[in-house]
Amino acid sequence: MYTIKKLLKNMISANPSSEEKQTFEEKRRQMVQTQLMSRGIVDEKVLRAMAKVPRHEFLPAELWDRAYDDTPLPIGEDQTISQPYIVAYMIQALSLKKGDRVLEVGTGSGYQTALLAEVHEEIYTVEVRPQLAQKALAKLNELGYGDRVKIHIADGSLGYEEEAPFDGIIVAAATFNIPEPLIDQLAEKGKIIIPIGGRELQTLVRATKINGRLSEEELFKCMFVPLVRKEFENN
Numbered sequence: 001m002y003t004i005k006k007l008l009k010n011m012i013s014a015n016p017s018s019e020e021k022q023t024f025e026e027k028r029r030q031m032v033q034t035q036l037m038s039r040g041i042v043d044e045k046v047l048r049a050m051a052k053v054p055r056h057e058f059l060p061a062e063l064w065d066r067a068y069d070d071t072p073l074p075i076g077e078d079q080t081i082s083q084p085y086i087v088a089y090m091i092q093a094l095s096l097k098k099g100d101r102v103l104e105v106g107t108g109s110g111y112q113t114a115l116l117a118e119v120h121e122e123i124y125t126v127e128v129r130p131q132l133a134q135k136a137l138a139k140l141n142e143l144g145y146g147d148r149v150k151i152h153i154a155d156g157s158l159g160y161e162e163e164a165p166f167d168g169i170i171v172a173a174a175t176f177n178i179p180e181p182l183i184d185q186l187a188e189k190g191k192i193i194i195p196i197g198g199r200e201l202q203t204l205v206r207a208t209k210i211n212g213r214l215s216e217e218e219l220f221k222c223m224f225v226p227l228v229r230k231e232f233e234n235n
């Protein structure tokens with residue numbers, strides 16, 4: 001059994017290559033303690049991934065000093081990188097096993113994708129905005145996640161049929177109802193985490209497929225950018 005102290009100690013690599021890297025590691029360690037552990041994130045795999053993945057690398061350089069703040073931040077094209085707590089919460093809420101297949105809808109910066117790749121082996125991610133997808137892909141390759149992640153540029157509300165079924169689906173953009181293709185592409189006992197609602201008020205929902213039907217739980221109120229549908233052309 002890990003103690004919190006031991007876990008935090010093990011999260012920092014022994015040989016940081018520069019002072020700057022050390023500062024970011026320290027900020028991540030604080031983020032894990034003050035934003036995640038204190039709010040009920042207990043999954044060690046998730047905590048380790050959050051302490052390891054360099055969130056600043058997924059942001060423009062002018063935002064690096066705010067990279068570990070308790071907030072979403074802009075990544076261009078009116079989109080945002082999610083708040084660290086929300087990302088950790090969603091990954092923990094999927095509670096998947098090793099070897100499970102995971103689909104992410106809304107790659108964005110690729111930050112959550114990298115975290116998922118730390119926790120699971122095979123990540124499929126769909127992004128509708130080609131420029132964001134390409135940037136995310138370059139960053140994920142640069143950081144060594146390339147061989148565990150497959151990015152598809154398309155409308156993720158249609159899922160990723162060629163690679164289905166999935167044991168877990170995480171949707172990082174809000175919609176009024178769970179898109180049918182995502183339900184179809186969910187494996188039996190699979191879970192989907194998705195924000196449901198309009199621009200202002202959304203509820204994070206976790207739905208589990210049991211005997212082919214979804215059983216839904218409401219988790220908490222949240223705010224995500226809207227999930228755009230395939231008629232989207234403005235990119």
Ligand code: SAH
Nearest residue numbers: 081106108109111112127128155156227228
């Ligand atoms: N988790 C991401 C944040 C994503 S923001 C991160 O860590 O950076 C939501 C993303 O969903 C945006 O990049 C947006 O372009 C994308 N998106 C919106 N509608 C989509 C759709 N129908 N299919 C795929 N991606 C979509």
